[in-house]
Amino acid sequence: MKYIWLFVLICCVGGNLAAKEIVSLLSPNGKIEVKVRASDKIYYDIFLEGNPVLENNVLSLTLRGETLGLNPVVRKVQKTQINEELHPVVPLKYATVANRCAEAFIQMKGNWGIRFRAYDDGVAYRFVLQRKGEVEVLTEEMNLNVPDDCLLHLQQPGGFKTSYEEAYTHVACRDWKTEKRLATLPALFETADSVHILISEADLHDYPCLFLTGDKERGITSAFPKVPLEFGEDGDRSLKILQEADYIARTSGKRDFPWRYFVVTADDKVIVENTMNCRLSGQSKLEDVSWIHPGQVSWEWWNGASPYGDDVNFVSGFNLNTYKYYIDFAAKHGIPYILLDEGWAASTYDPYTPNPEVDVHELIRYGKEKNVGIVLWLTWLCVDRHPELFAKFHEWGVKGVKIDFMDRSDQWMVNFYERVARAAAENHILVDFHGSFKPAGLEYKYPNVLSYEGVRGMEQMQGCTPDNSLYFPFMRNAVGAMDYTPGAMISMQPEVYSGCRPNSSSIGTRAYQLALYVVFESGLQMLADNPTLYYRNEDCTRFITDVPVTWDETKVLAAEVGKYVIVAKRKAGKWYIGGITNNEEKERSFSLNFDFLPEGKQYKMTLFEDGINAGHQAMDYRKKEITVKRGDKLSVKMVRNGGMAAVLE
Numbered sequence: 209m210k211y212i213w214l215f216v217l218i219c220c221v222g223g224n225l226a227a228k229e230i231v232s233l234l235s236p237n238g239k240i241e242v243k244v245r246a247s248d249k250i251y252y253d254i255f256l257e258g259n260p261v262l263e264n265n266v267l268s269l270t271l272r273g274e275t276l277g278l279n280p281v282v283r284k285v286q287k288t289q290i291n292e293e294l295h296p297v298v299p300l301k302y303a304t305v306a307n308r309c310a311e312a313f314i315q316m317k318g319n320w321g322i323r324f325r326a327y328d329d330g331v332a333y334r335f336v337l338q339r340k341g342e343v344e345v346l347t348e349e350m351n352l353n354v355p356d357d358c359l360l361h362l363q364q365p366g367g368f369k370t371s372y373e374e375a376y377t378h379v380a381c382r383d384w385k386t387e388k389r390l391a392t393l394p395a396l397f398e399t400a401d402s403v404h405i406l407i408s409e410a411d412l413h414d415y416p417c418l419f420l421t422g423d424k425e426r427g428i429t430s431a432f433p434k435v436p437l438e439f440g441e442d443g444d445r446s447l448k449i450l451q452e453a454d455y456i457a458r459t460s461g462k463r464d465f466p467w468r469y470f471v472v473t474a475d476d477k478v479i480v481e482n483t484m485n486c487r488l489s490g491q492s493k494l495e496d497v498s499w500i501h502p503g504q505v506s507w508e509w510w511n512g513a514s515p516y517g518d519d520v521n522f523v524s525g526f527n528l529n530t531y532k533y534y535i536d537f538a539a540k541h542g543i544p545y546i547l548l549d550e551g552w553a554a555s556t557y558d559p560y561t562p563n564p565e566v567d568v569h570e571l572i573r574y575g576k577e578k579n580v581g582i583v584l585w586l587t588w589l590c591v592d593r594h595p596e597l598f599a600k601f602h603e604w605g606v607k608g609v610k611i612d613f614m615d616r617s618d619q620w621m622v623n624f625y626e627r628v629a630r631a632a633a634e635n636h637i638l639v640d641f642h643g644s645f646k647p648a649g650l651e652y653k654y655p656n657v658l659s660y661e662g663v664r665g666m667e668q669m670q671g672c673t674p675d676n677s678l679y680f681p682f683m684r685n686a687v688g689a690m691d692y693t694p695g696a697m698i699s700m701q702p703e704v705y706s707g708c709r710p711n712s713s714s715i716g717t718r719a720y721q722l723a724l725y726v727v728f729e730s731g732l733q734m735l736a737d738n739p740t741l742y743y744r745n746e747d748c749t750r751f752i753t754d755v756p757v758t759w760d761e762t763k764v765l766a767a768e769v770g771k772y773v774i775v776a777k778r779k780a781g782k783w784y785i786g787g788i789t790n791n792e793e794k795e796r797s798f799s800l801n802f803d804f805l806p807e808g809k810q811y812k813m814t815l816f817e818d819g820i821n822a823g824h825q826a827m828d829y830r831k832k833e834i835t836v837k838r839g840d841k842l843s844v845k846m847v848r849n850g851g852m853a854a855v856l857e
Contacts, residue, residue: 227251231285231312233326240472242324242331244314250277250322254331256472261403266351266426267322269335269465272344272455274318276335281317288312290325296486297497297655300689300729301762301777307487323464325488329478332469332488334411339461346455347432350418350468354397354427356382361396361679361770364389368419368433371615371643372662375676376683378770385422390431393646394687395420396479396679396769404769406471406479408687410488412648413626414459415466417617432456433618444556445587445613457619466648471686477764480681480773485688489649499636500656502731502757503544505583506534510667510693510736512710517740526551527565532574537739539578541753545732546575547610549585556587559597572605581607583638583732588614591628598635608638608658608732617645629654640691640732647688651731658689658731665692666714666736670705674716674849675770678790682769685729693734694724695752697741699826701849702791712737716788717826719818720851722748725755726786727775733757747831751816754855755784763804772796772846776804783811783856789846794823797845805838811856815844823847 227245234241241255253263268277287310294305308328315321319338325331337343354360358381363374372392381397394408409418416432423429435458438451467488471479494500513526515533522529534546552568554561562568572582584601588611591597601609611628614621625641632639633656642661651657663684666672677692684690696714698707699721707713714721725733735742735752742749761778766787774787783805789796805811813836819828826849836842836856844852 230282230314231287231324233287233310233312233324235310235326235328236308237328239328240326240331242326244312244322244324246280246282248279250280252324252333254470254472256403256474259401261399261405261472262352262354262470264353264426266349267333268349269320270346270349272346276316276318276320277349282314283317284315286313286315294486294491296652297492297500298502298651298658298689298731299758299760300731301481301483301759303760305483305486309487327484327487329473329482330469330471330484332410332467332484334467335465337461337463337465341461342458343461344455345415345457345459348418348430348456348465350430351423351426352428354381354385355399356380356427357400358427359398360384360391361398361683362391362420363395364391368617369615371613372645373664373668375664375671376679381427385427386424387422389421391420393418393420394683396683398769401474403472403474404476404479404682406482406683406686408469408485408646408648410467410469410485410649411464411490412466412622412650414463414619414623415457416619416622417645417648418466418468433616435619445589446615447589459619476682476767476769479686479769480764480767480775481762482686485647485649486652489652491652492655493653494633494655497655500638501544502658504733504735504753504757505545505547506538506543506739507547507549507693507734507736508534509547509549510709511712511738514710515738515740520740526563528567528570531566531571534739535571535575535578535580537742538580541742541749543580543735543753545581545583545607547583547585547734549610552584556590557593559586559590559594560600569604576605583608583610583640585610585612587612588624588643592624595627595631598631598637601637602635606637608640610640610642612642614641614644625650626654629657632656638732642691646684651688659691660689661691663690663692666696667693669707669712670702670715672715673702673791674720674788675790675792678770678772678788681727681767681773681775689730690728691730691732691734692724692728693736694721694728695735695737696721697737697745697748701824701826710738715849717818717822717847717850718748718829719816719822719846719853720788720849722751722816722853723786723788723851725752726777726784726853727773727788731757748816751814751853751855765800765804766798774798774800774852781857785854785856786851787844787846787853788851789848791848793848795845795847797843800842800844802836802838802840802842805836805856807838810835810837813854813856815852815854817844817852818847818850822850
């Protein structure tokens with residue numbers, strides 16, 4: 209009898225290992241492979257160049273009354289090759305994106321299936337449901353078998369209610385998986401073999417955002433906010449959730465669920481260059497996109513609306529004269545927009561009654577005269593209670609809105625984002641989501657959505673350090689536009705930081721700040737500082753305002769996660785280079801190779817680099833002009849928390 213029990217035990221423990229392979233997909237370049245297996249559950253393994261990266265991962269989708277993926281029965285497997293070119297309306301990295309992959313659709317008994325893709329830089333999958341009526345989704349299992357020694361780079365909020373502005377934490381999987389803390393997407397895993405795995409989601413629609421949490425058995429599993437049923441008042445920019453459903457989504461029974469994707473690489477440059485979110489998201493729903501004009505924005509909040517000096521003959525502050533001064537500054541430097549942050553309206557509850565000291569109608573008129581558009585800040589609660597405001601703003605001549613403090617990512621709130629994007633598009637209004645979750649595809653369906661915050665940005669002052677921001681090109685910005693709000697003209701090293709409004713300052717050198725305009729990507733890119741300081745630093749200002757916000761081509765010249773990144777980006781015939789580094793080393797040296805330049809053309813390179821004293825006095829920088837061509841090499845240095853920036857023309 210004991211031998212029979214031993215046999216049963218062996219079968220139970222090793223059941224997943226004996227799972228039958230359903231399909232194997234190989235990426236076009238042959239480097240990435242995903243294998244899907246089935247027995248009691250559905251398992252999948254991800255390989256990089258023949259070596260396992262994530263093995264025995266489990267997926268399932270639990271509906272009311274059944275779990276899709278429990279004892280699955282495969283009906284059919286259909287494999288295809290996708291080879292197409294995409295042309296995003298707002299190209300943050302490339303004007304043309306190659307969408308090449310191997311795809312398999314696994315049709316299961318019960319009118320459902322799973323679609324897998326293998327790209328040259330990663331793997332993606334999504335559930336597909338083919339049923340009538342509505343379904344209630346109780347949960348979705350994404351269970352990742354992550355090795356204990358894997359280093360996790362995570363943004364960890366205190367719960368599902370979050371502005372996505374927490375600093376990153378860096379913890380071994382063995383330590384984190386027992387904590388039961390939540391982590392937002394994107395998340396970045398680093399294996400003992402120095403393979404990086406960036407995890408996020410795309411084509412998010414009518415469904416909550418995915419969170420991660422620890423799993424004692426495997427390492428990482430999924431978590432989702434539930435559908436809110438009843439709300440209570442909680443001030444002018446939030447609501448209390450008084451009652452939740454026992455499900456995470458009520459949705460159509462005939463639909464594609466969000467993509468779950470993994471960028472997998474041993475080359476950190478690949479993470480920065482990846483376009484997975486673009487490749488997996490829906491195409492634009494807008495027939496006419498001619499009115500969508502990404503660009504820079506002069507912003508008053510960070511610097512306290514406090515211009516001063518001989519040319520300021522008025523009391524500065526959040527008033528009409530000050531905003532006209534910002535408009536004049538924007539017009540002089542070719543900046544297409546200014547932002548009126550909190551205070552332009554008499555009340556945060558009422559979007560139709562302007563603050564009489566601001567006189568938004570006069571500012572719209574004056575801005576039109578100067579060819580500068582007006583962007584207005586609003587709370588999401590105000591927008592939700594006044595859905596007709598986009599039509600009214602269009603009548604006024606408003607060009608865009610910055611919507612703030614969403615702080616949630618349940619199904620209701622995800623649908624709010626889409627309602628806003630659609631209504632704004634119908635009225636030719638641009639959108640910047642602040643206090644928001646990360647980009648997950650809506651910006652491709654409605655390209656009037658130009659940016660999202662969802663990051664620990666420069667508004668955090670001394671709480672925003674290069675040690676944290678050096679992860680952005682590899683995490684937050686690697687999944688889409690990021691409203692970080694760069695442009696500080698007062699720069700400090702962390703040990704001597706003392707800035708606050710109106711004398712706002714940043715940690716990092718002046719060259720670091722200039723480089724952010726090349727490195728960081730946003731369809732609406734802020735100039736956070738005081739026009740007075742920009743006037744007094746004209747050479748820096750001319751460089752910043754010359755940098756485009758959309759790009760034809762991106763090349764990463766050097767990269768190591770969390771430590772440094774140097775990128776070259778092309779717009780038409782000009783190239784721009786930006787490099788930043790963290791606080792780890794006193795100085796880093798790099799040799800720039802100009803092999804990305806075309807043959808037979810010589811460029812004048814204007815270079816801003818850290819000065820000899822920038823390691824202590826962060827304001828110190830040097831400006832040089834040199835001539836370069838393809839095949840040349842140039843040695844550059846960046847001090848701690850430093851950078852370099854250049855334009856080649």
